[in-house]
Amino acid sequence: xxxxxxxxxxxxxxxxxxxxxxxxxxxxxxxxxxxxxxxxxxxxxxxxxxxxxxxxxxxxxxxxxxxxxxxxxxxxxxxxxxxxxxxxxxxxxxxxxxxxxxxxxxxxxxxxxxxxxxxxxxxxxxxxxxxxxxxxxxxxxxxxxxxxxxxxxxxxxxxxxxxxxxxxxxxxxxxxxxxxxxxxxxxxxxxxxxxxxxxxxxxxxxxxxxxxxxxxxxxxxxxxxxxxxxxxxxxxxxxxxxxxxxxxxxxxxxxxxxxxxxxxxxxxxxxxxxxxxxxxxxxxxxxxxxxxxxxxxxxxxxxxxxxxxxxxxxxxxxxxxxxxxxxxx
Numbered sequence: 001x002x003x004x005x006x007x008x009x010x011x012x013x014x015x016x017x018x019x020x021x022x023x024x025x026x027x028x029x030x031x032x033x034x035x036x037x038x039x040x041x042x043x044x045x046x047x048x049x050x051x052x053x054x055x056x057x058x059x060x061x062x063x064x065x066x067x068x069x070x071x072x073x074x075x076x077x078x079x080x081x082x083x084x085x086x087x088x089x090x091x092x093x094x095x096x097x098x099x100x101x102x103x104x105x106x107x108x109x110x111x112x113x114x115x116x117x118x119x120x121x122x123x124x125x126x127x128x129x130x131x132x133x134x135x136x137x138x139x140x141x142x143x144x145x146x147x148x149x150x151x152x153x154x155x156x157x158x159x160x161x162x163x164x165x166x167x168x169x170x171x172x173x174x175x176x177x178x179x180x181x182x183x184x185x186x187x188x189x190x191x192x193x194x195x196x197x198x199x200x201x202x203x204x205x206x207x208x209x210x211x212x213x214x215x216x217x218x219x220x221x222x223x224x225x226x227x228x229x230x231x232x233x234x235x236x237x238x239x240x241x242x243x244x245x246x247x248x249x250x251x252x253x254x255x256x257x258x259x260x261x262x263x264x265x266x267x268x269x270x271x272x273x274x275x276x277x278x279x280x281x282x283x284x285x286x287x288x289x290x291x292x293x294x295x296x297x298x299x300x301x302x303x304x305x306x307x308x309x310x311x312x313x314x315x316x317x318x319x320x321x322x323x324x325x326x327x328x329x
Contacts, residue, residue: 003041003046003151004048004151005047005049005150006051006056006149007030007032007051007149008051008052008053009052009057026057026124027120029119029120031115031117032118033113033114033115033116034114035072035113036149037144037147039149042062044063044064047061048060048061048062048118049127053133054132055129055131056127056130056132058127059127060123060125062119062120063121063123064119064121067114067116068114068115069114070113071110071111073109073110074109074110074111075106076108076109077097077099078105079099079101080097081107082099085097085098131161137150139156141153219256220242220244220263223262226261227263227307231265232305233264233306234268234300235306238265243263243266244261244262244263245261245263247319248260248316248319261312262305262312275289275323275327276288276289276291277289277297277300278321278325283304284307284311286300287302288301289328
C-alpha cells in the first residue's frame with residue numbers, strides 16, 4: 001500500500017538555511033538527497049502533495065525514483081559547524097544558528113551525498129486554493145517545522161481533497177491501492193496490507209448498494225478464508241445465510257478489503273447496517289441498542305466477536321464504534 005507525503009517545492013521560504021535548495025520542476029519531478037529526513041521512506045506509487053510556503057499547489061503520484069552519487073553545497077555556522085541556521089533579513093548580523101551564534105555569512109562546504117529524483121510522469125494535478133500549510137501540518141503523522149518531506153494521514157488527506165479535485169482523489173486511490181493484492185489473488189499465507197478507510201464516494205448510489213452485499217463474491221470469499229464460514233456474532237454456520245458486511249460503509253472498491261469486513265447472518269447484517277448492533281474495538285464485545293435488547297436478540301449482547309488469528313481493521317472498528325456511541329447519547 002502506498003503512502004502520502006507533503007513536500008516543499010523550490011521557492012518556498014525555508015525555515016533553516018543549511019540547505020541551499022534544489023532545481024525543482026514541481027509538475028514533473030522532485031529532487032532531494034540523503035540528508036533529508038524520510039529520503040528512504042518515499043517510494044514508487046506514493047502520493048505527494050506539493051506545497052509552497054503558504055499552501056498546497058498540486059498533487060502527484062511517484063512513478064519512479066532515480067538515484068545518483070554526487071556533491072552538495074552545505075551552509076554551516078562558521079563558529080560551531082551546525083547546519084541548523086536561519087537567515088534574518090531585517091537583522092544584523094543576518095545569520096543565526098540554533099546554538100545562538102550570529103554571523104554575517106555562513107561557511108560553505110561541498111559534501112558527498114546521494115541524490116534522488118522522484119518522477120511524477122503525467123500524474124500531476126493542479127490544486128485550487130483550499131488546502132493551507134496549517135491544514136497539511138494538521139494531518140501530518142509526525143509534524144515538524146524542520147522536515148521537508150512529511151508523511152500525511154491518507155484518510156484525513158482524502159477528506160481535504162473531496163471538495164477540490166476528483167483527479168487528485170483518483171491519484172490518492174491509486175497510491176493507497178499500490179501493491180494491494182485482491183483476496184482471490186493471494187494465498188492464505190500472504191500477509192495482507194492494512195486497510196485504509198475511504199471518505200470519498202467512487203460509485204453512484206445504485207451501484208454501491210448492489211455491489212456492497214453478497215454480489216461481491218471475491219469480498220465474501222476473502223472473509224470466509226479469513227474467519228471461517230460462520231457468523232462472527234451468532235456462530236451460525238449455515239453458509240447460505242451468511243453475508244459479507246462492511247464495517248466502514250462501502251464507498252469504492254478499496255473498501256472491499258477483508259480487514260474491513262465481517263461475516264454476518266443476514267438479519268444480524270441488517271441490524272449492524274442500521275447501527276443497532278455495535279462492536280467495541282477495545283475488547284471486541286458485542287453491544288445492542290436499547291431498543292432491541294428485549295426483542296429476541298438479547299442473548300448476543302456482551303458476547304465477544306468471533307475472529308481467529310487475524311482481527312478486523314482496528315481503524316474501521318473505531319470509526320464505526322464512534323458513530324454508534326454518538327447515536328446512544
